[in-house]
Amino acid sequence: MSDSFTQTQQYPVGIAKAMIIISVMLVAIIEVLDMTIVNVALPPMMGELGANSDQITWVLTSYVVSSAILMPLTGFIVTRIGQKRLLLINVIGFMITSALCGASTSLTEIVLFRTLQGIFGASLVPLSQFILRDTFPLKDQGKAMAIWGMGIMVAPVLGPSVGGYITEFSSWRWVFYINLPVCLLAAVLIVQVIQESATRKIPIDITSVFLMALGIGALQIFLDRGNQSDWFQSHTILLLAAISFVCLGLFVHRGMVVKNSIINFAIFKDRNFCVSTIILLLYVLGVMAVLTLRPMMMEHLMGYTALNAGMVLAPPGFSAALSMILAGIFMNRVNPKWMLLAGILITIWATYSMATDTSLSISSGWLIFQGCIQGFGMGLVFLIVSTLSLSTLKPALMAEGAGVFGFGRNLGISIGISILSTVLSRETQANWNQLGGHMIPGSRNLQYWLQAHHQTLMQPDTLSQLSQSLANQANMIAFTDCYFSIAVGLLALIPLVFLLKPPKELHAGAGH
Numbered sequence: 004m005s006d007s008f009t010q011t012q013q014y015p016v017g018i019a020k021a022m023i024i025i026s027v028m029l030v031a032i033i034e035v036l037d038m039t040i041v042n043v044a045l046p047p048m049m050g051e052l053g054a055n056s057d058q059i060t061w062v063l064t065s066y067v068v069s070s071a072i073l074m075p076l077t078g079f080i081v082t083r084i085g086q087k088r089l090l091l092i093n094v095i096g097f098m099i100t101s102a103l104c105g106a107s108t109s110l111t112e113i114v115l116f117r118t119l120q121g122i123f124g125a126s127l128v129p130l131s132q133f134i135l136r137d138t139f140p141l142k143d144q145g146k147a148m149a150i151w152g153m154g155i156m157v158a159p160v161l162g163p164s165v166g167g168y169i170t171e172f173s174s175w176r177w178v179f180y181i182n183l184p185v186c187l188l189a190a191v192l193i194v195q196v197i198q199e200s201a202t203r204k205i206p207i208d209i210t211s212v213f214l215m216a217l218g219i220g221a222l223q224i225f226l227d228r229g230n231q232s233d234w235f236q237s238h239t240i241l242l243l244a245a246i247s248f249v250c251l252g253l254f255v256h257r258g259m260v261v262k263n264s265i266i267n268f269a270i271f272k273d274r275n276f277c278v279s280t281i282i283l284l285l286y287v288l289g290v291m292a293v294l295t296l297r298p299m300m301m302e303h304l305m306g307y308t309a310l311n312a313g314m315v316l317a318p319p320g321f322s323a324a325l326s327m328i329l330a331g332i333f334m335n336r337v338n339p340k341w342m343l344l345a346g347i348l349i350t351i352w353a354t355y356s357m358a359t360d361t362s363l364s365i366s367s368g369w370l371i372f373q374g375c376i377q378g379f380g381m382g383l384v385f386l387i388v389s390t391l392s393l394s395t396l397k398p399a400l401m402a403e404g405a406g407v408f409g410f411g412r413n414l415g416i417s418i419g420i421s422i423l424s425t426v427l428s429r430e431t432q433a434n435w436n437q438l439g440g441h442m443i444p445g446s447r448n449l450q451y452w453l454q455a456h457h458q459t460l461m462q463p464d465t466l467s468q469l470s471q472s473l474a475n476q477a478n479m480i481a482f483t484d485c486y487f488s489i490a491v492g493l494l495a496l497i498p499l500v501f502l503l504k505p506p507k508e509l510h511a512g513a514g515h
Contacts, residue, residue: 039162078403149331189463319378346383
């Protein structure tokens with residue numbers, strides 16, 4: 004990347020700036036929304052496409068894997084073809100593949116088209132972050148990232164709600180067709196308002212591309228399929244782990260010794276970028292796992308429909324948007340490190356509340372309250388680390404940094420969901436065995452349960468109800484244990500906050 008993005012650049016103003024913001028928000032929202040909106044549409048897909056519950060998850064896996072492979076290459080591709088051309092190609096490609104996904108008639112077709120959709124969608128979020136960074140001067144970065152972050156945070160929370168509504172009142176195919184008008188509008192805006200960046204021809208290290216693609220692909224499949232295959236009890240999972248370890252190790256080594264590696268590892272010498280990426284990866288590892296667990300808990304244990312669960316989970320997205328607006332306003336007046344620390348502590352408190360105050364009889368109002376508090380903390384954390392991650396990088400490294408930063412976010416989400424899914428299933432089984440050991444005729448607790456439900460052990464349906472109650476309690480304890488583990492794990496982020504050094508112009512007048 005050339006140094007065209009320097010202090011001499013004339014930043015757009017007025018309506019031009021507003022249109023750029025709208026265009027990049029649209030492309031970011033459709034990509035992030037698509038990662039969660041499809042989840043609730045999987046059951047009706049199974050019937051129409053003739054797939055079982057294991058096969059249909061490849062609709063999710065194929066997108067995640069292809070997106071993960073391409074995302075770190077964002078900076079390299081921008082340097083070769085330019086930001087506007089890449090953004091336009093991706094948006095049009097995403098629109099076409101969305102239409103093809105909606106028109107699919109078999110599992111093979113939809114997995115193929117979802118793979119292509121992931122390829123085109125991979126760079127949308129990093130590119131939108133990079134373009135906003137180029138559109139606003141550093142002193143206005145807080146406001147810019149707040150606007151951008153609102154879409155990034157609200158979209159995944161609203162995904163299950165929108166997906167649930169579509170699948171309940173229409174066809175699952177509209178989960179994909181909904182992307183078409185948004186992509187079309189974004190493409191028109193991109194043509195009109197996005198400026199092309201300087202390009203230069205740089206050599207492609209094919210070996211690095213091969214090692215990275217194979218390593219990241221194996222890692223993502225390993226994380227996505229590990230729990231279903233009982234992890235290292237499966238020879239396939241063992242092979243994937245070995246391939247990922249070897250290929251990524253060789254890729255990093257080659258990147259340090261070869262000049263034309265596709266990723267410039269010099270970006271990790273920038274303290275703010277390195278620390279921000281680590282904080283975000285570890286943060287989403289826990290918090291996004293919570294967002295994944297909550298609808299499962301509500302639908303499987305509390306009897307919520309997908310649509311009702313989505314309605315309960317929607318307000319936290321707006322809470323996150325509110326905190327981003329406030330942080331964007333005060334970023335130039337308050338040291339960003341203190342706002343980041345506040346966001347982490349608020350998230351810890353909310354997650355701890357989920358661990359201690361959640362039960363099978365919890366009200367929807369309290370679930371919304373817990374989620375809104377957590378969402379408020381999420382907004383602060385996401386805004387600050389997104390702003391600081393690129394704030395001190397050299398202009399030539401910003402597009403590359405945005406791609407790697409986005410990859411860190413997605414990798415953290417994949418790791419967190421994999422770990423928590425495993426812990427949840429194994430904790431549930433362990434709790435079931437422990438609680439079941441007390442289910443003996445002379446047990447005082449069993450007698451209390453029988454009295455409360457006006458039943459005796461001689462009634463034919465007592466054992467089935469007792470078994471269901473036991474399973475629900477075992478599962479609920481596992482959920483709360485997961486929340487507690489996440490709350491404790493987030494404490495590790497606190498020391499990292501003090502390693503950040505926000506640029507002086509970002510918080511002029513703020514306390515140090």
